[in-house]
Amino acid sequence: xxxxxxxxxxxxxxxPSPYCWRARLALAHKGLKPDYRTVKFTEADRVAFSGQSKxxxxxxxxxxxxxxxxIACYLEDHYPDAPSLFDGSGGRAMAxxxxxxxxxxxxxxxxxxxxxxxxxxxxxxxxxxYRQTREARYGESLEALATKRAVFLEALNPVLEPLRQRLNxxxxxxxxxxxxxxxxIFAEFQWARSVCDQDILAAEESALRVWRSCMLDLFDGLxxxxxxxxxxx
Amino acid sequence: xxxxxxxxxxxxxxxPSPYCWRARLALAHKGLKPDYRTVKFTEADRVAFSGQSKxxxxxxxxxxxxxxxxIACYLEDHYPDAPSLFDGSGGRAMAxxxxxxxxxxxxxxxxxxxxxxxxxxxxxxxxxxYRQTREARYGESLEALATKRAVFLEALNPVLEPLRQRLNxxxxxxxxxxxxxxxxIFAEFQWARSVCDQDILAAEESALRVWRSCMLDLFDGLxxxxxxxxxxx
Numbered sequence: 001x002x003x004x005x006x007x008x009x010x011x012x013x014x015x016p017s018p019y020c021w022r023a024r025l026a027l028a029h030k031g032l033k034p035d036y037r038t039v040k041f042t043e044a045d046r047v048a049f050s051g052q053s054k055x056x057x058x059x060x061x062x063x064x065x066x067x068x069x070x071i072a073c074y075l076e077d078h079y080p081d082a083p084s085l086f087d088g089s090g091g092r093a094m095a096x097x098x099x100x101x102x103x104x105x106x107x108x109x110x111x112x113x114x115x116x117x118x119x120x121x122x123x124x125x126x127x128x129x130y131r132q133t134r135e136a137r138y139g140e141s142l143e144a145l146a147t148k149r150a151v152f153l154e155a156l157n158p159v160l161e162p163l164r165q166r167l168n169x170x171x172x173x174x175x176x177x178x179x180x181x182x183x184x185i186f187a188e189f190q191w192a193r194s195v196c197d198q199d200i201l202a203a204e205e206s207a208l209r210v211w212r213s214c215m216l217d218l219f220d221g222l223x224x225x226x227x228x229x230x231x232x233x
Numbered sequence: 234x235x236x237x238x239x240x241x242x243x244x245x246x247x248x249p250s251p252y253c254w255r256a257r258l259a260l261a262h263k264g265l266k267p268d269y270r271t272v273k274f275t276e277a278d279r280v281a282f283s284g285q286s287k288x289x290x291x292x293x294x295x296x297x298x299x300x301x302x303x304i305a306c307y308l309e310d311h312y313p314d315a316p317s318l319f320d321g322s323g324g325r326a327m328a329x330x331x332x333x334x335x336x337x338x339x340x341x342x343x344x345x346x347x348x349x350x351x352x353x354x355x356x357x358x359x360x361x362x363y364r365q366t367r368e369a370r371y372g373e374s375l376e377a378l379a380t381k382r383a384v385f386l387e388a389l390n391p392v393l394e395p396l397r398q399r400l401n402x403x404x405x406x407x408x409x410x411x412x413x414x415x416x417x418i419f420a421e422f423q424w425a426r427s428v429c430d431q432d433i434l435a436a437e438e439s440a441l442r443v444w445r446s447c448m449l450d451l452f453d454g455l456x457x458x459x460x461x462x463x464x465x466x
Contacts, residue, residue, distance in 0.1 A: 088321015093408040094328050100395035101334060108391070158341070162333035175326040 001061035002035070003027075006047050008055050009038035010121050014227045016194035018107065021187035021223070022068040023056040026180060028219040030075050030082040034058070041126040069099055072180055085180040095180050098173075102184050109152070109159045110188055112138070114196055116146035121195035156200065160208065167207035171214065178218060186215040190223050192231075199231035234294035235268070236260075239280050241288050242271035243354050247460045249427035251340065254420035254456070255301040256289040259413060261452040263308050263315040267291070274359040302332055305413055318413040328413050331406075335417050342385070342392045343421055345371070347429055349379035354428035389433065393441065400440035404447065411451060419448040423456050425464075432464035 005027065007020035015021075015036075027034055039046045044053035050066045058065045058074065065074045076085045076092070086092040115134050119142050122130040131142060138145055163185065166173055173181045189212050192200045201208055216224045238260065240253035248254075248269075260267055272279045277286035283299045291298045291307065298307045309318045309325070319325040348367050352375050355363040364375060371378055396418065399406055406414040422445050425433045434441055449457045 084323065086321075087323025087326070088319075090317070090320025090324020090407065090412060090414075091322070091327055093320070093403075093406070093412075094324055094331055094414050096402070097331060097395065097399050097406055097414060098327055100398045104391070104394040104398065105338070158337070161337040162330065165333045165337065166330050169329070170326075173326070173330055174323065179323060179326075181323075181327050181330065 002059055003032060003061075004037050004059040005034040006037045006039050006050075006055050006057040006059070009040050010118075010123050010126075010195075012121075012227050014121055014194050016118065016121060016191050017055060018187035018191040019054075019068045020056045021190045022180075022183050023058060023071045024222065025183035025187065025219070026068075026072045026075050026085055027058075028222050029085055029179070029183070030079045032075070032079070032082075040123045041129050069096065085183075087174070087179060091174075091179070091181075095184065098181050099184050102188060106159055106185065106188055109156045110192060110200065112145060112152040113149060113156065113200060114192060116142045116149075117196040153200070160205070164205070164207055167211050172211065178215065182211075182215065186212065186223070189215075190228075193228045194226070195229075197229045197231065235292060236265060236294075237270050237292040238267040239270045239272050239283075239288050239290040239292070242273050243351075243356050243359070243428075245354075245460050247354055247427050249351065249354060249424050250288060251420035251424040252287075252301045253289045254423045255413075255416050256291060256304045257455065258416035258420065258451070259301075259305045259308050259318055260291075261455050262318055262412070262416070263312045265308070265312070265315075273356045274362050302329065318416075320407070320412060324407075324412070324414075328417065331414050332417050335421060339392055339418065339421050342389045343425060343433065345378060345385040346382060346389065346433060347425055349375045349382075350429040386433070393438075397438070397440055400444050405444065411448065415444075415448065419445070419456070422448075423461075426461045427459070428462075430462045430464065 005020070005023055007015055007024070008017035010016050037046070039055050047053065047055060047057045047066070050057045050064050052066050054066065056066070056068055056071060058071045060074070060078070063074070065071050072085055073092070084091075086095055115138065119127060119130055119134070135141055163173070170176065172178045173185060189200075201212070238253070238256055240248055240257070241250035243249050270279070272288050280286065280288060280290045280299070283290045283297050285299050287299065289299070289301055289304060291304045293307075293311070296307070298304050305318055306325070319328055348371065352360060352363055352367070368374055396406070403409060405411045406418060422433075434445070
């Protein structure tokens, strides 16, 4: 049966979307290898069959699932014999909270830093769309946003503190082995290295660097296999 | 066998410590009713038997456990037939991350608002200690900190966003029923209502207010049973 993941395509065949990386890594965790289908920002009609306009969208035979969280839950429920993404009902509930913290905390802190770079990384066909939507969101030009990079990096610092603390206790956020909580967080770092030629982590972030490198190695280097900057090599 | 919880005592018999509330609620979740032993900030010698100076400390027969996270794990492991605090190994791992996010995110945002109030709520014997340690931490007087309350409340607003989002999906952070993730977060709100006569939540925070009220009702109103301001009634 067809297993297809519709994901965002950017310039130079880049695949930066953190939401799509959540799905990519969840699929790999379950031992599943989808065919990738690409969707530019201005090609929302390509996923209209899913009843909405965003990626990722997973097609698994007759099933069509949109939204990265729904995809993770679908995989957990329909592939119960493969390694667990959540390790129990409590893990699913708390991972959902971590998902929302990533969306409204970590990603928000990162997006102010990355948006100007993401413009250059956007597919040429999407750059007008990307500029217009992001400048409307931030209320200023992406060039003006870029001038405040140092301020945003400073604001990111305390947001990373719970991550540092956790990695001082165990090699992965989910403990001895990576699971969905790790994918939620790593997807943001993968977004960063996909669009930005300057590392968002300072040289002294040793625990985060070690973890990020381990995450890049997972699943035969899945996250290393795409076009990206080697800032996190 | 003796079951005793050593916790912080403040003025008017108040028990504001969020760390101690994590332990109080975890014990209640397991159906356990400890005897409470009080410790002022300047009475660290009262828990010296635990090999460290902080509260909470749980004494369960021969076992002595300090640190709220260690206490939660101890209760989960030694009372496996009582309702689970984590609902699985994934729940424990992710709850630990949420614990660190509370410590370094939510609590940090709240402490700037609450510290000036906590001075008045501190036991009279502890006020000099409290002022000295907190003013050293903040690098300014508690009175100077208090003048910036509006700024700190504004900074708290985005920190609450993942909480709001989660409560739009389910009645508790842990899903249909409260578990340790709820206690971690609620303990911060209990700290607030224990020391501060002004609600930290705006009137329009409906989901958070409903959840907080439910949490106050748990275990026969355990959190309502202590001296506090009725800002969250």
